[in-house]
Amino acid sequence: MSLAALPQPELEETRAPSADVVGVKRGGWFVRLTILAVVILWLIPAAGVLITSFRAEGDVDATGWWTAFAHPTSWTLENYRAVLDAGGFENALLNSLAVAVPATVMPVAVAAFAAYAFSWMDFRGRHVLFVVVVGLMVVPLQMALIPILRLFVDLDMQGTFLGVWLAHSAFGLSLATYLLRNYIGSLPSSIIESAKIDGADHFTIFWRLVVPLSVPALAAFAIFQFLWVWNDLLVAYVFLGGTRETRVVTIALANLVGGRGEDWHLLTSAAFVTMALPLVVFFSLQRYFVRGLTAGSVKG
Amino acid sequence: MSTTATTRPGAALLLRAAALVAGVVAVVLGFQWVFDFLRDGEANRIVIVLVAIGVGVCGVFALFWAMDRVVSWLPERGAESVRPYVYIGPALVLLAVFLLYPVFNTVLASLKDGRGQEWVGLDNYEFVFTDESMLRSIRNTAAWIVVVPLVAVTVGLVFATLADRLRRGEALAKSLIFLPMAISFVGAAVTWRLIYSYRPAGFGSNIGLLNGIMIGLGRDPVPWLSERPWNNLLLIVIMIWMQTGFAMVVLSAAIKAIPGEIIEAARIDGANELQVFRRITIPSIRPTIAVVTTYMVINALKVFDIVFVMGNAESNETEVIAERMIRWFFISNHDGRGAAIAVVLFLAVIPVMVWNIRRFREQEAMR
Numbered sequence: 174m175s176l177a178a179l180p181q182p183e184l185e186e187t188r189a190p191s192a193d194v195v196g197v198k199r200g201g202w203f204v205r206l207t208i209l210a211v212v213i214l215w216l217i218p219a220a221g222v223l224i225t226s227f228r229a230e231g232d233v234d235a236t237g238w239w240t241a242f243a244h245p246t247s248w249t250l251e252n253y254r255a256v257l258d259a260g261g262f263e264n265a266l267l268n269s270l271a272v273a274v275p276a277t278v279m280p281v282a283v284a285a286f287a288a289y290a291f292s293w294m295d296f297r298g299r300h301v302l303f304v305v306v307v308g309l310m311v312v313p314l315q316m317a318l319i320p321i322l323r324l325f326v327d328l329d330m331q332g333t334f335l336g337v338w339l340a341h342s343a344f345g346l347s348l349a350t351y352l353l354r355n356y357i358g359s360l361p362s363s364i365i366e367s368a369k370i371d372g373a374d375h376f377t378i379f380w381r382l383v384v385p386l387s388v389p390a391l392a393a394f395a396i397f398q399f400l401w402v403w404n405d406l407l408v409a410y411v412f413l414g415g416t417r418e419t420r421v422v423t424i425a426l427a428n429l430v431g432g433r434g435e436d437w438h439l440l441t442s443a444a445f446v447t448m449a450l451p452l453v454v455f456f457s458l459q460r461y462f463v464r465g466l467t468a469g470s471v472k473g
Numbered sequence: 474m475s476t477t478a479t480t481r482p483g484a485a486l487l488l489r490a491a492a493l494v495a496g497v498v499a500v501v502l503g504f505q506w507v508f509d510f511l512r513d514g515e516a517n518r519i520v521i522v523l524v525a526i527g528v529g530v531c532g533v534f535a536l537f538w539a540m541d542r543v544v545s546w547l548p549e550r551g552a553e554s555v556r557p558y559v560y561i562g563p564a565l566v567l568l569a570v571f572l573l574y575p576v577f578n579t580v581l582a583s584l585k586d587g588r589g590q591e592w593v594g595l596d597n598y599e600f601v602f603t604d605e606s607m608l609r610s611i612r613n614t615a616a617w618i619v620v621v622p623l624v625a626v627t628v629g630l631v632f633a634t635l636a637d638r639l640r641r642g643e644a645l646a647k648s649l650i651f652l653p654m655a656i657s658f659v660g661a662a663v664t665w666r667l668i669y670s671y672r673p674a675g676f677g678s679n680i681g682l683l684n685g686i687m688i689g690l691g692r693d694p695v696p697w698l699s700e701r702p703w704n705n706l707l708l709i710v711i712m713i714w715m716q717t718g719f720a721m722v723v724l725s726a727a728i729k730a731i732p733g734e735i736i737e738a739a740r741i742d743g744a745n746e747l748q749v750f751r752r753i754t755i756p757s758i759r760p761t762i763a764v765v766t767t768y769m770v771i772n773a774l775k776v777f778d779i780v781f782v783m784g785n786a787e788s789n790e791t792e793v794i795a796e797r798m799i800r801w802f803f804i805s806n807h808d809g810r811g812a813a814i815a816v817v818l819f820l821a822v823i824p825v826m827v828w829n830i831r832r833f834r835e836q837e838a839m840r
Contacts, residue, residue, distance in 0.1 A: 275529020290560035343571030404657035
């Protein structure tokens with residue numbers, strides 16, 4: 174069976190380059206000014222952090238960050254060095270990575286298999302189970318913390334990476350299954366059927382056909398889950414702990430905020446260190462994020 | 474694929490069973506060894522992290538592959554009826570252990586005392602609905618779940634509609650609004666302290682932007698975060714800042730999917746821009762608006778980090794339900810009360826879910 178011969182589903186965006194879309198009236202100065210105003214409003218807080226993180230300690234404390242350009246201040250990288258050295262941030266960054274990567278891949282994989290079964294396999298209880306899976310989306314994860322904590326202590330899994338991975342996977346799983354079922358279920362049934370006729374088993378169809386075709390949706394959810402896990406404070410704090418050895422970046426940052434409430438020069442550079450990786454992930458993959466997440470739902 | 478299974482059923486089955494047991498034992502022992510290594514404090518941290526990532530990522534695929542192989546060893550008819558459950562099994566197990574079990578557990582705990590030993594009936598619920606701080610948290614949460622979705626969806630919708638008209642820079646403008654999504658709640662708290670920071674006279678100069686503006690206007694600086702009740706709104710602004718990007722991006726994609734012909738036809742019939750927006754854009758993307766709003770309401774209901782990190786919730790009267798729950802569970806160590814608050818939080822989501830299910834049904838009936 175050759176994959177190239179199969180009809181490709183519409184994964185590319187169907188809309189024309191936006192300049193030529195029928196019916197879209199181009200905006201004048203009003204549109205541009207409004208957009209500009211909102212963007213500036215949204216950027217002001219982040220600009221404050223960025224500027225403060227490069228200012229010397231004395232300056233940060235003496236004058237507001239918005240005066241940095243007016244007055245001659247000494248710009249410095251010292252804050253970043255201090256955070257990365259003294260704050261124990263290297264360890265926290267490594268821990269965050271060890272938590273976030275598997276905690277992103279695992280729910281995507283588990284949800285993709287489940288979504289495939291819900292879409293293309295026939296079994297008893299298919300609809301009921303799907304409703305249950307989606308319905309669990311509303312359980313606030315805070316509700317799960319204490320019982321799971323007890324369970325982990327009993328199983329001797331408290332403070333292990335495996336525990337945090339499983340917890341993050343489970344908390345992201347409802348949404349993932351729901352979104353991926355939407356997408357995988359909307360793939361043309363003709364290609365799945367013809368693969369079956371050619372003798373492919375379910376594992377082959379899933380692995381060689383469905384996964385490659387679902388890359389936009391998978392990538393979209395993966396980014397979303399990565400941002401969420403990386404930025405999570407609560408789950409990591411409860412299941413992994415806040416000691417210097419085991420804490421993740423958000424906890425290290427929270428300690429910095431709590432411990433030295435007014436050390437702005439350190440707080441801001443620490444904040445930027447934690448933001449850096451999610452920003453890189455987001456900017457490099459945002460095309461998928463926007464397109465994939467809505468691809469299944471918009472077509473209805 | 475099971476082809477040889479029929480030749481000598483008895484011996485073959487026995488052999489397979491033995492191989493299966495051996496395989497399971499080997500996997501368990503292997504995992505044991507790996508996780509012991511991961512817990513070893515002496516080992517090099519980078520190596521530990523790399524091993525952890527490798528095990529976590531490969532493990533999940535290996536699990537599915539192995540399970541699929543095991544199922545394929547079964548007689549053909551059995552295999553095909555078992556296989557679907559193998560595919561959805563891990564998802565169901567995870568959800569049952571991590572979500573379904575805690576729901577029951579929390580309901581039970583909410584009927585017991587602080588240490589989870591004596592049954593106390595509905596005492597904890599009485600506390601939830603009589604304690605002054607709790608009642609405030611319920612009122613504040615109500616404000617959160619109204620204001621956050623309303624403002625975030627409205628701004629997101631207007632921004633997406635206008636950005637659609639830009640000749641250039643649409644992607645950049647949208648990225649910049651989405652940017653705060655990539656920031657943690659803790660990072661956001663740091664960010665916004667630089668806006669709200671206040672120092673009384675004699676304790677150094679004010680470095681918060683808002684007080685900088687006040688001073689620039691010749692007024693006295695204000696302790697923003699303890700200005701009741703408006704300090705709640707100042708915290709809500711932080712969440713709006715973070716979440717509008719998500720609403721905007723999803724709504725923008727829905728707007729792009731509206732067929733241009735419909736809009737063109739409306740214009741030819743003499744509709745102005747506002748009419749097109751109200752009569753065509755909004756009705757066309759109503760399902761997406763509903764999904765985004767639901768997501769925002771559930772998120773606002775669960776908000777805890779912002780309030781927690783900005784500090785002094787009680788004296789500033791900025792408590793929210795989820796923040797109270799964390800306090801009682803982890804700081805005051807009263808499990809019964811924490812659990813009762815959690816149950817109330819869960820019950821609060823039910824109307825949203827009922828509305829959603831009704832909407833799904835209507836949608837399916839229309840297809």
